[in-house]
Amino acid sequence: MMIFNRAAENATDLLTNTEAPKISETDLGRRITVNAFWGRFSFEESVAFENALSSSAELRVLDKRLAAVVATYVDLNDPMYETVAMPALVAAGILSSERPGAILSAPTQWKELPPSIQQSFIDAGYQIDV
Secondary structure: OHHHHHHHHHHHHHHHOOOOOEHHHOOOOOEEOHHHHHHOOOHHHHHHHHHHHHHOHHHHHHHHHHHHOOOOOEEOOOHHHHHHHHHHHHHOOOOOOOHHHHHHHOOOOHHHOOHHHHHHHHHOOOEOOO
16 A cells, blocks of 8 residues: 555645656555566576476465466565565575575566556656656
8 A cells, every 4th residue: 555655645746846757766666466576587497486386385385376366466575475485486496595685676667567556656647757
């Protein structure tokens, strides 16, 4: 909900500013589509994940959780990703120890946002400049 509150506050600012804020200069939050989440993995990491599914219950549970939210988003602030999912991927040899930080902390891009969050920025009058 924080992203929607921020968008609403910024919409108020639009009434007093003559130039609309630019998306490229805005914090887009930490919610991305599941497809965008998997897009942060290399091809080799994705193949290794698929290969490891048959031998790891932890990875099968992660796969099911991500499949269950396919119509919504991945909240990168959810502690499950940092404390459970990423360590399981490292333990399975899918990710190096450096990759979880890179995957989870990469700045959110406009194209990674779920459509409902993109729409909230559009409704708030943001200039889509990406």
